Amino acid sequence: MDKQAKQALDTGLESLQNWKESYGAWDVDSTLFVSDSKAEEVFTRLSQRLKCNYPFHHPVYAGQMLKPPHPITWAAYAMAMSINPNNHALDGGPPSSEMEKEVITELADFFGYGKNYLGHLTASGTIANLEALWIARESHPDKMIAFSSNSHYTHERMCGVLAVDSIKIPILEDGSFDLDKVNPDGVGTIVVTLGTTGLGEVEPLDQVILWAKEHGVRIHIDAAYGGFFRTLKDSELIDGTSWKLMQEADSIVVDPHKHGLQPYGCGCVLFKDPEVGRFYKHDSPYTYFTSDDLHLGEISLECSRAGAAAVALWATLQCFPLKENEGFGAIMAKCRQAALKGYSLMENSGNLVPYKKPELDILGYFPIHQSTKSTSQISELSKKVFEKGMKDQSFYLSLFKVPSLEFKRLHSEYEADTETVTILRSVFMRPEQLDFVGELISRIEKVI
Numbered sequence: 001m002d003k004q005a006k007q008a009l010d011t012g013l014e015s016l017q018n019w020k021e022s023y024g025a026w027d028v029d030s031t032l033f034v035s036d037s038k039a040e041e042v043f044t045r046l047s048q049r050l051k052c053n054y055p056f057h058h059p060v061y062a063g064q065m066l067k068p069p070h071p072i073t074w075a076a077y078a079m080a081m082s083i084n085p086n087n088h089a090l091d092g093g094p095p096s097s098e099m100e101k102e103v104i105t106e107l108a109d110f111f112g113y114g115k116n117y118l119g120h121l122t123a124s125g126t127i128a129n130l131e132a133l134w135i136a137r138e139s140h141p142d143k144m145i146a147f148s149s150n151s152h153y154t155h156e157r158m159c160g161v162l163a164v165d166s167i168k169i170p171i172l173e174d175g176s177f178d179l180d181k182v183n184p185d186g187v188g189t190i191v192v193t194l195g196t197t198g199l200g201e202v203e204p205l206d207q208v209i210l211w212a213k214e215h216g217v218r219i220h221i222d223a224a225y226g227g228f229f230r231t232l233k234d235s236e237l238i239d240g241t242s243w244k245l246m247q248e249a250d251s252i253v254v255d256p257h258k259h260g261l262q263p264y265g266c267g268c269v270l271f272k273d274p275e276v277g278r279f280y281k282h283d284s285p286y287t288y289f290t291s292d293d294l295h296l297g298e299i300s301l302e303c304s305r306a307g308a309a310a311v312a313l314w315a316t317l318q319c320f321p322l323k324e325n326e327g328f329g330a331i332m333a334k335c336r337q338a339a340l341k342g343y344s345l346m347e348n349s350g351n352l353v354p355y356k357k358p359e360l361d362i363l364g365y366f367p368i369h370q371s372t373k374s375t376s377q378i379s380e381l382s383k384k385v386f387e388k389g390m391k392d393q394s395f396y397l398s399l400f401k402v403p404s405l406e407f408k409r410l411h412s413e414y415e416a417d418t419e420t421v422t423i424l425r426s427v428f429m430r431p432e433q434l435d436f437v438g439e440l441i442s443r444i445e446k447v448i
């Protein structure tokens, strides 16, 4: 596939070269000259250094939320980047701005917002959430923002940046929010995470909607990680309840650079009510707007943004539609099935215990020996297995800390002699891992 993309990119760049030359011949300035030998030398050293990465491309990598973009995606990105359009203003890149509007229309439609919405791409999920929380503050200047203890750590940080008070919602044993502990009069916006960063848990949007509607509280959905799982909302593979209700929320964040096959630098924020655009109004003298059409820079917290990111996502969605049985749905289904298969294999393993049943494609688990009795022993063994796999280059996992009290709720047979327990965590983001997960688990068992 890399070869296919390289060829497509070659052809594309050649075609662009003709366009560039159509403006007449010009000499590149001598200050920009790099000799062939220098370029070769630098790239030789560079490839050596880049090989110090973990193998994010390979099914042996079952650690963090990391994988390379699709070859079609990086080829499209590189091609657009050779022009380097800036999607701040239409003048900065008319075609890439058009493509951004098209992908935003597709995403808004995918999440059920229909034709009325406001949205754009961002540098990341953090920036997209910052923007949503900023609109939350502008909408309810004197009220707090509420989120659960499982939400991404940047919500609390961004509330600090925005000088907004926040409140952490306790989570009950069954995963529901303990909303009795939250005074609705003080809350302007509540954050619901569909697919938490830790273990891919889906927070109870159905419960929150009832509460929020009753008390006039806005809802923000953080689906930075999980958003693309909405393709499976009508399937048997996941519990679709919350996914089917996303259109009820006031804003939604999704990270195409997580499950959307994009390189880093691609988040997205969507607002249900286009009227929030009024909070963005400014009249800077630097902007050079040439038309009355919507300039994305007019509805974005950031100024310069990579037009190439929009082009890459556009090209990706041409090849992988947001459907259940083709494109993204087919990919997400395999990732989900890989986690389920891993879970059931571990249920029958003598050495590996699933921490809890995965809701998406992230699995928490821990290794044991016959003599393992306490959380400290589990933590120690988890770290040993984690390190040994990397040392032998046979598997790559991640570590995850759970409060021992929470751990005991599910695994009461172990003594809690530490405050937290370190377990293992695998994010199955590669559809290839559905076939590989059996082999992965037997490699881990061998090490234990």
Ligand SMILES: *Cc1c(COP(=O)(O)O)cnc(C)c1O
Pocket (backbone or CB within 6 Å): 124, 125, 126, 127, 129, 152, 154, 193, 195, 196, 197, 222, 223, 224, 225, 255, 267
């Ligand atoms: C990854 C993640 C974020 C942060 O997004 P970045 O793109 O890493 O800045 C926010 N929320 C959730 C649920 C995430 O998984």
